[in-house]
Amino acid sequence: MIPSLVSWFTDPANWSGEDGIPNRLLEHVAYTAEAILVAAVVAIPLGLWVGHTGRARWLVSLANSARAVPTLGLLFVVSLWLGPRITGDLAFVVPSIIVLALLAVPPLLAGTYAGVQAVDPAARDAAKGVGMTPLQVLRQVEVPNALPLLFSGVRSAVLQVVATASVAAVISLGGLGRYLIDGIALGDYPRAAAGAVLVAVLAVLLDGVFALVQRRVVSPGLAPGGRGVSGRGKDSRSVEVEADSPSTPVRAPA
Amino acid sequence: MKRTTSALALLAASILGLTACGSGNDPLASETPAATTSGGSGEPIVVGGANFSESTLLAEIYAGALRAKGLDATTKPNIGSREIYLRALEDNSVQVFPEYTGALALFYDKSYTGTDPEEVYAHVQDIVPDTLTVLDKSVAEDNDSIVVTKQTATEKGLTTIEDLAPVAGDLTLAAPPEFKERPQGIPGLEKTYGVTFGSFRPLNPQGVVQALKNGQVDAANIFSTDPSIAENEFVQLEDTKKLFGSQNIVPLVRADRADEVRDALNAVSAKLTTESIAQMLKQTDIDKKDPKAVAQEFLSANGLG
Amino acid sequence: MTWLADNWRTVLDLALSHLYLAGIPLVVGLLVSLPLGWAAKRWSRSYPALITTTGLLYTIPSLALFVLMPGVLGTKILDPVNVVVAMTVYTVALLVRTVADGLRAVPDHIEQAATAMGYRGLRRLLGVELPLAVPVIAAGLRVAAVSNVSIVSVASLLGVSQLGDLLVDGYNRVIWGELVTGILACVTLALLLDLVIVTGSRVLTPWLRVQGGRA
Numbered sequence: 001m002i003p004s005l006v007s008w009f010t011d012p013a014n015w016s017g018e019d020g021i022p023n024r025l026l027e028h029v030a031y032t033a034e035a036i037l038v039a040a041v042v043a044i045p046l047g048l049w050v051g052h053t054g055r056a057r058w059l060v061s062l063a064n065s066a067r068a069v070p071t072l073g074l075l076f077v078v079s080l081w082l083g084p085r086i087t088g089d090l091a092f093v094v095p096s097i098i099v100l101a102l103l104a105v106p107p108l109l110a111g112t113y114a115g116v117q118a119v120d121p122a123a124r125d126a127a128k129g130v131g132m133t134p135l136q137v138l139r140q141v142e143v144p145n146a147l148p149l150l151f152s153g154v155r156s157a158v159l160q161v162v163a164t165a166s167v168a169a170v171i172s173l174g175g176l177g178r179y180l181i182d183g184i185a186l187g188d189y190p191r192a193a194a195g196a197v198l199v200a201v202l203a204v205l206l207d208g209v210f211a212l213v214q215r216r217v218v219s220p221g222l223a224p225g226g227r228g229v230s231g232r233g234k235d236s237r238s239v240e241v242e243a244d245s246p247s248t249p250v251r252a253p254a
Numbered sequence: 255m256k257r258t259t260s261a262l263a264l265l266a267a268s269i270l271g272l273t274a275c276g277s278g279n280d281p282l283a284s285e286t287p288a289a290t291t292s293g294g295s296g297e298p299i300v301v302g303g304a305n306f307s308e309s310t311l312l313a314e315i316y317a318g319a320l321r322a323k324g325l326d327a328t329t330k331p332n333i334g335s336r337e338i339y340l341r342a343l344e345d346n347s348v349q350v351f352p353e354y355t356g357a358l359a360l361f362y363d364k365s366y367t368g369t370d371p372e373e374v375y376a377h378v379q380d381i382v383p384d385t386l387t388v389l390d391k392s393v394a395e396d397n398d399s400i401v402v403t404k405q406t407a408t409e410k411g412l413t414t415i416e417d418l419a420p421v422a423g424d425l426t427l428a429a430p431p432e433f434k435e436r437p438q439g440i441p442g443l444e445k446t447y448g449v450t451f452g453s454f455r456p457l458n459p460q461g462v463v464q465a466l467k468n469g470q471v472d473a474a475n476i477f478s479t480d481p482s483i484a485e486n487e488f489v490q491l492e493d494t495k496k497l498f499g500s501q502n503i504v505p506l507v508r509a510d511r512a513d514e515v516r517d518a519l520n521a522v523s524a525k526l527t528t529e530s531i532a533q534m535l536k537q538t539d540i541d542k543k544d545p546k547a548v549a550q551e552f553l554s555a556n557g558l559g
Numbered sequence: 560m561t562w563l564a565d566n567w568r569t570v571l572d573l574a575l576s577h578l579y580l581a582g583i584p585l586v587v588g589l590l591v592s593l594p595l596g597w598a599a600k601r602w603s604r605s606y607p608a609l610i611t612t613t614g615l616l617y618t619i620p621s622l623a624l625f626v627l628m629p630g631v632l633g634t635k636i637l638d639p640v641n642v643v644v645a646m647t648v649y650t651v652a653l654l655v656r657t658v659a660d661g662l663r664a665v666p667d668h669i670e671q672a673a674t675a676m677g678y679r680g681l682r683r684l685l686g687v688e689l690p691l692a693v694p695v696i697a698a699g700l701r702v703a704a705v706s707n708v709s710i711v712s713v714a715s716l717l718g719v720s721q722l723g724d725l726l727v728d729g730y731n732r733v734i735w736g737e738l739v740t741g742i743l744a745c746v747t748l749a750l751l752l753d754l755v756i757v758t759g760s761r762v763l764t765p766w767l768r769v770q771g772g773r774a
Contacts, residue, residue, distance in 0.1 A: 068705040068749030070712035073726040073742045079461065080733065084468045091470045092455065159618065166620050172457045172465075178431075180620060182456065185432040187337050187361075192623060200618040207614075302718065305727055330637070332724050334716030338626070338636055342718065347637040460731050539732045 005197070008190040019178070021198065028175035028202060031093075031168075032161045035100035039157065043105045044150070047112025051146070052138050060113050063106040071164055074099050079171045096168035103164055104157040111153015115146025148222050151214040155207055162203045166195065176202065296326075299511065302339050302348035303331035306459055307538050307545065308396060308479060308531065312352035314549035315522055316505060320350075322559030323518045336361055343508060344385055350515060353506040355391055356499040358382065360438070367437065369499035371395075378504070387512045391502040392523035394531050396479040398438065398498040400427075400491045406472055407489040414492040418449045418473070428465045429475035431456035438498055439475075446497045479528060481536040503531070518558075525556045562736025570725070574744055577721035580642050580714065581707040582752065587643075588650025589700065595651070596658025597684065609655055616652040621645065621713045642714045649710060650703045657699025661692030690763065697760035701753050708749040712741075722748070 008014060015021050043063075050056055079095040086094055119142050127141040166177030176198045183192030299320055303313030310331040320327035330348055333339040340361070342348045355374045359366045362381040368374050375391050382388060400415055407413070410421050418425070433439035434454055443449045455462075455471050463482045466474040476483060483490060503526060505519040534552060537543045553559035563570065599609040628634065628641035665688050673687040712723030725741030728734070761768065 064701075065705065065746060065750050065753065067702070068708045068746045069742055070709050070723065070726060070745050072712060072723065073738065073745070076726060076730040077738060077742065080464065080730070080738075083464050083470070086470075087468075088470060091465070091468065159614075163618050163620065167622075169456075170458055171461055172428075172455050178456070180623065182431040182434070184335060184337070184622065184626070185430060186435055192626075196620055196623040199620060200615060203618040204611075204615065305716070305731070307728075307731055310728075330718055330720075332715055332720070332727055333637070333718030338717060341629075341636040345635040347635045460733070542732060542734050 004190040005193050008194045014194075024174065024176050024178060025198065025202065028162070028165055028177075028199075029206075031097060031100065031165050031173065031175055032158065032206070034097050035161050035165075036104055036154070036157060038097065038101040039104035039108055040154075042101075043108035044112050047109045047150075047153075048116055048138060048143070048146075050109075051113045051116025052134070052142060057113075060110055063109045066102075067106050071099065071103065071167055072170070074102065075168060075171055092172040096165075096171060096173040099168065100161050100165055104161050107153045107156035107160065109153075111150050111156070112146065115149030115153075116142045118149060119145040144219055145222065147218045148214070151210065151218065155210045155214075158206050158210060159203055162206060163199060166199055298326040298328065299350060299515065300348045301327060301329045301350040301352075302333055302342060303329060303352065304336070304339060305332045305334050306477075308477070308535055309352055311531075311534055311538055311545045311549060312503065314546045315526075315552060316350055316352060316519060318546075318549050318553045318559045319518045319522045320515060322553065325514065325518070343506065344383065346508065349508045349511045350519070351506045353388070353504050354396060354501040355388075355504050356397070356438075356501040358388070358504070358506065360436070365437070367499075369496040371500040371502055374500045375502065375504070382506070385509055387507055387509045389505040389507060389512070389516055390520040390523045391504040392526040394503045394523075394526040394528045395501050396477050396503065396528070396531065397493075397501040398433075398475055399478045399493065400443075400473055401466070401476050401483055401488040402473045402491065403466060403469070404487045404489055407491075412489070412491055414494045415443070415447050415449060415497070416494055418491065419447060422449045422451045422473075424452055425472035426453045426455055426470075427451040427473045427475065428455040428457050428462045428471040430459060430462065433475050442497050446495050479532045479535055481532065481539045484532075484536070485540055521558055525552075525558065562734060563740050566737075566740075570722075570740060570744055573720060573722045573724060574748055576639075576719075577708070577711055577723075577745070577748055578752075580639060580719070580721055581646065581704070581711045581748070583643050584646035584650045584707060585700065585704055585752070588647045588654055588703065589696075591647070591651050592654035592658050593689075595655045597662060599655065599659035600662040606659060610659065613652045613655040616648055619648075621649070621710045622716060624648065625714060625717050637718045639719050641717065642711065642719050646707050646711060650707060653703045653706065654696070654699050657702075658692070658696055661695030661699075662688055664695060665691045693760055693763045694767065697756055700756050704752040704756060705749045708745055708752065712745060 013020075017023070046059065050059055075096065078099050082095045082098070083091055123141055123145065124137060127137045132140065165173065165175050166180050169175065169177030169181040176195050179191050179195030179198065183189065183195060299317075301313045301317040301320070303309040310329075313329045313331055317327040317329045327350075333342060333348075336357070339348070339351055343351055355371070355378050359368065359374050359378045359381065362383075363377070366377065368377055371391075375388075378388055400418070402410075402412055410417070412418060412421075427440075429439065434456060435441070440451070440454065443451075451473070455465060457465060459477070459480075462471075462474045462476060463480070463486075465471045466476075466488065467482075467486050474488075476488070478490065482488070503523070505515070505523065507515055507519070530552065534548050537548045538545045550559070595609060595613075599606045624645045625641060628645050629636050629638070632641065632644060634640050669687065669691065670683070673683050678687055711721055712726060714721060715723035715727050722741050722744050725737050725744070729736075729738030729741055
């Protein structure tokens with residue numbers, strides 16, 4: 001099996017054209033980026049608002065339980081429902097992106113919310129005390145302090161979307177999932193296995209990229225050991241904070 | 255950067271480790287050794303079905319006919335793919351499965367090109383593993399077909415697949431993913447008919463129907479008994495050169511249980527026709543009736559149970 | 560919702576199988592993750608390695624893992640055990656990190672105090688560190704529970720019956736009632752599991768309630 005996997009990867013035919021690795025990889029990254037962007041536009045402002053005002057916390061719980069929605073079912077519903085309303089090739093891309101974006105919302109929302117929520121109340125009070133407006137408090141105190149948890153939410157979301165984008169190949173999305181779905185449909189096992197390997201490699205690479213960005217962006221004072229949420233926060237409060245942290249990745253069926 | 259490198263190394267190691275556990279054991283390959291347990295008579299019989307409604311319906315019909323003969327038969331529908339359910343037959347998880355002659359021939363003999371119903375049936379009997387037996391084939395057939403919407407057919411003057419040759423370059427075809435590379439799929443269309451579609455949309459069977467209905471594709475590969483063809487007034491293009499061969503419905507059973515089930519299932523095969531299947535599928539898929547009830551009606555009407 | 564009224568018995572049966580396929584791995588996965596997570600804390604050099612490896616297990620697509628299982632386990636292809644083991648792998652992948660993080664977050668001064676009071680080794684772990692890590696572990700378990708419920712539905716492709724059957728059949732025959740019931744049943748099941756975990760975690764951490772803390 002490993003030799004057949006190696007020969008699949010070394011076959012030049014698998015490195016060019018529409019069905020070649022570079023194109024499928026790019027497609028996969030593009031779908032991931034689109035879905036994460038759409039989800040971020042919705043989830044991050046919402047998470048900031050919930051965390052800042054403390055209102056509507058049920059939104060976070062709701063989003064969390066929405067993680068139980070089976071991806072395959074969601075894909076079926078969205079494509080059956082939207083299919084007749086979209087014309088042309090977009091009909092095969094838009095439903096998938098919507099589903100992927102929906103899946104990315106819970107970790108992003110939970111991460112942003114937990115990040116703002118975890119800001120030291122003393123820092124917030126101090127900011128108010130020096131006369132900052134609520135918007136200034138948010139931008140200059142809460143957001144920077146929320147970054148470690150926010151980033152871990154982003155990383156969970158990315159991992160989830162990369163893994164799930166392969167299921168969307170069932171409803172004709174391109175990307176690396178094609179190798180997996182086509183390989184299984186044709187009984188071409190090396191191709192299916194190669195698809196699984198490529199998805200895993202991409203997930204790790206993207207996570208590495210975000211880890212590096214996180215290290216750049218997050219204030220060193222907030223990132224013990226440069227590892228964000230998993231740091232050695234050593235006061236008794238941190239246990240509670242962690243309880244809400246989305247540092248564990250969530251993934252849906254692929 | 256060092257962390258990334260070590261992460262990659264770990265990734266490789268864990269994947270290789272996982273795959274190595276099944277050393278040389280290609281999980282999708284069909285040459286899994288025959289199951290050691292051999293079924294004796296009187297043991298329960300499980301009739302499997304694949305994940306499309308015709309297969310579910312046929313499984314219910316088979317199981318009903320077996321029960322009418324006093325056998326303890328149940329069904330296990332919705333098994334995802336041929337690779338998986340053929341393994342399930344070989345490891346004795348299921349004992350009976352509704353199959354199609356052409357698809358079965360092609361599964362065990364990837365280069366097979368026969369099209370005559372009798373020839374395909376004879377070939378299938380030869381090449382299935384020793385642990386399995388095919389019983390009598392039915393005249394009922396569920397073949398691949400290329401369909402277009404009524405509007406496309408009228409506008410482009412299409413009645414046969416041959417007619418597609420001059421216009422296909424501007425058209426998109428939707429089909430299950432395997433159609434793209436199967437000898438009787440895209441390569442066959444090109445070789446036999448000189449038909450080359452402009453682009454290809456891989457979709458699951460229901461997705462194929464939806465895409466054609468919504469006008470997102472121009473032609474589709476849909477099974478000939480699919481009730482959505484009549485429902486949506488799709489036009490089935492005639493396969494004048496018999497590219498799609500023969501797909502007669504046939505019970506595939508474990509050899510060690512064949513004697514128990516032979517009479518009951520052969521009696522079913524004798525009664526099934528393409529029309530009766532199409533009519534039953536209309537009831538399950540369009541009228542949303544329970545496949546079990548539809549199967550029972552068929553059995554009663556034909557004195558089979 | 561007439562579909563549900565006509566088919567509630569089937570739905571209930573499928574929901575029970577679903578619960579079994581998603582729930583057993585949760586328990587087994589937790590039991591496997593505790594020693595692994597503890598090891599990741601105890602030997603801090605092993606932390607990145609363990610976290611990365613288990614995190615990677617998570618990127619293996621479930622369909623691929625389900626299909627691989629019989630080859631690894633020597634089981635039959637339709638055996639529900641394949642799904643249970645695959646789901647346990649995912650649960651462990653999620654929980655090792657949470658357990659490790661939960662144990663690591665126990666404040667040093669508490670560990671030192673416990674040691675001073677004579678708690679050592681396993682006794683300190685079970686009597687002090689683990690109880691304090693309960694809220695974090697419970698949070699991870701909740702994530703694993705919802706994610707398991709969602710992933711299990713893919714097992715329909717392997718002929719292992721559970722609520723995913725409703726999704727496949729509802730889609731194949733375009734029966735909206737069935738499709739929507741399948742989705743809602745999954746969510747309901749996940750909420751129930753979630754409730755069980757939250758309640759369990761509350762019971763195990765009475766001191767948090769006294770402080771008015773949240774679990």
